[in-house]
Amino acid sequence: MAADDHHSHDHDHGSELSDLQLRVRALETILTEKGYVEPAALDQIVENVETKIGPHIGARIVARAWVDPEFKRRLLADATEAVNALVGYDPVAAHLIAVENTPKTHHVVVCTLCSCYPWSVLGLPPVWYKSFAYRSRTVIDPKGVLADFGVKLPPETEIRIWDSTAETRFLVLPMRPSGTEGWSEEQLAALVTRDSMVGTGVARSPQEAAR
Amino acid sequence: MTNSIHDMGGMHGFGPVEAEANEPVFHAPWERRVLALQRAMGFTRLWTIDGGRASIENLAPLTYLSSSYYKRWFLGLERRVVAHGLVGEDEIAAGRGLRPGIRLNRKMNAADANAARSGGFERPAPAPARFKEGERVRTANIHPETHTRLPRYARGKTGIIEAVRGCHVFPDSAAIGAGDNPQWLYTVVFSARELWGDEADPTVNVSIEAFEPYLVAA
Numbered sequence: 001m002a003a004d005d006h007h008s009h010d011h012d013h014g015s016e017l018s019d020l021q022l023r024v025r026a027l028e029t030i031l032t033e034k035g036y037v038e039p040a041a042l043d044q045i046v047e048n049v050e051t052k053i054g055p056h057i058g059a060r061i062v063a064r065a066w067v068d069p070e071f072k073r074r075l076l077a078d079a080t081e082a083v084n085a086l087v088g089y090d091p092v093a094a095h096l097i098a099v100e101n102t103p104k105t106h107h108v109v110v111c112t113l114c115s116c117y118p119w120s121v122l123g124l125p126p127v128w129y130k131s132f133a134y135r136s137r138t139v140i141d142p143k144g145v146l147a148d149f150g151v152k153l154p155p156e157t158e159i160r161i162w163d164s165t166a167e168t169r170f171l172v173l174p175m176r177p178s179g180t181e182g183w184s185e186e187q188l189a190a191l192v193t194r195d196s197m198v199g200t201g202v203a204r205s206p207q208e209a210a211r
Numbered sequence: 212m213t214n215s216i217h218d219m220g221g222m223h224g225f226g227p228v229e230a231e232a233n234e235p236v237f238h239a240p241w242e243r244r245v246l247a248l249q250r251a252m253g254f255t256r257l258w259t260i261d262g263g264r265a266s267i268e269n270l271a272p273l274t275y276l277s278s279s280y281y282k283r284w285f286l287g288l289e290r291r292v293v294a295h296g297l298v299g300e301d302e303i304a305a306g307r308g309l310r311p312g313i314r315l316n317r318k319m320n321a322a323d324a325n326a327a328r329s330g331g332f333e334r335p336a337p338a339p340a341r342f343k344e345g346e347r348v349r350t351a352n353i354h355p356e357t358h359t360r361l362p363r364y365a366r367g368k369t370g371i372i373e374a375v376r377g378c379h380v381f382p383d384s385a386a387i388g389a390g391d392n393p394q395w396l397y398t399v400v401f402s403a404r405e406l407w408g409d410e411a412d413p414t415v416n417v418s419i420e421a422f423e424p425y426l427v428a429a
Contacts, residue, residue, distance in 0.1 A: 020241060020282060020285070021239075021240075021241045022306075023285070023289075024241040024244050024245055024248075024285055025241070025244070026303070026306035026307070027248065027285070027288070027289055027292075027298075027303070028244055028248060029306065029307055029308070030298055030302050030303070030306070030307060030308045031248060031251075031252070031292070031297075031298070033307065033308035033312075034297070034298065034308045034310075034311065034312030035311070035312045035315075035318070036251075036252065036255070036292075036297060036312055036315060036318065037248060037251045037252065037318070037319070038251075038318070038319065038320050038321065040320065040321040041247075041251050041319045041320050041321050041323065041324045042244065042247035042248065042251055042324075043247075043321070044321040044324035044325055045246065045247040045250045045251065045324045046243045046244075046246070046247050048324065048325065049236065049246065050236050050237070050243075054236075095331070095332070095333065095376060095377065095379075097376075112218070112219055112220030112221075112362050112364075113217055113218055113219075113220075113264075113360060113362055114217065114264055114267070115280065123236070124236055124246075126230065126231070126234050127231060127234065127238075127280070128228050128229060128230045128231070130280045131225070131228060131229070132219060132222075132225040132276070133225040133226050133227060133228045133229070134228045135219045135220070136219040136220065136221065136222040136223070136224075136225050137223075137225065137228070138220075139220045139221055139364060139406070139417050140220070140221040140364075140403075140406075140407055142412075142415055143412065143415075145228055148227045148228040148229075148230075149228070149230065155414075156414075157414070158414045158415070158416065159412075159414060159415045159416070160400075160415075160416050160417075160418070161415070161416070161417040161418070162418055163220065163362065163365075163417060163418065163419045163420070164420065165360045165361070165362060165419045165420045165421070166332075166360060166376075166379060166382070166396050166420035166421075166422070167260075167331075167332035167379060167380070168376055168396070168398075168420050195230075200228075200230075
């Protein structure tokens, strides 16, 4: 929806944007002058979220789970422990839960109350995840939302929605695409999209990846 | 406030979900600064994550609906620093500091920003869990005027405890400065029919993460 979309909102209201820019700058100035924040810390936070966290971390976890049954078992039993042992940078502060997509059940993650998202494994959430449309519809019309993403599941597949209403976070383990037997972890990780780890997509097929 | 506009599950009218191809992490430089200010001020521990959420939920509904995500963060943060006596309304109006700041117990430096995030929300359990996996429970029909994480669409509904997630900080208490008040947390699954009526899709189930005070045996 336009009202929650940064692009249309900001571009449609250029003067409001500059007013907001000024207010943000003013608040940063005040908080800095009063000694509450350090500019170097602010810059470091931005650098970390822009360059260190992101869906590449989740993709590595998924690829490992596809090739290593013991890692997959640990991931599904205690994702926080399994992920922290695999990934160095940002240990999962929240309690991470991995859920496995199968032909029987397809999992989708949402946060109807705000925008809770597993930052440490997927990075910052995309605008659509934070949009009013996604937050409102996913729990009542998941098939409609999946259709918005071009995802059509077999009619017998059950859909399970996870509403992130506490400090638990969810990582969907998508199904491994067929035709990838013998692939390396690195090759497999390239098939794992962000959306496939939220449940609004599936992993890319080798054919899609080759395009 | 709890029955406010942020509690969106099941609402109609917001249109299709529109994903942006090759979306950047931020869409404008000021968004970076808002995120950084939010993280750095959160480090002071002057308020909890739920206190932060509450200040956004308390925005006027029209403001909430017409503001982008990071604008809502900004408006919530601006309110919070004033409400906690860190910044005066006169300073916000002037756009600069007019007095020295108060002394903080914790202030984030670049090394803190870079260090592993600490904390977490699990706490030692003051009592054993009341429910176990597989039990039927009913969610409370509550409408507190303060913060809660029990969404409206899942109140007064019957579901099954799927997992016990440990004992966690209770947001309803933490948001109002009433301490951690640790409570058991459960994944509770409802059929779409229980939530939305007999016409709902029988192949859909929805779970919430529910704190023990939200639940009674069914």
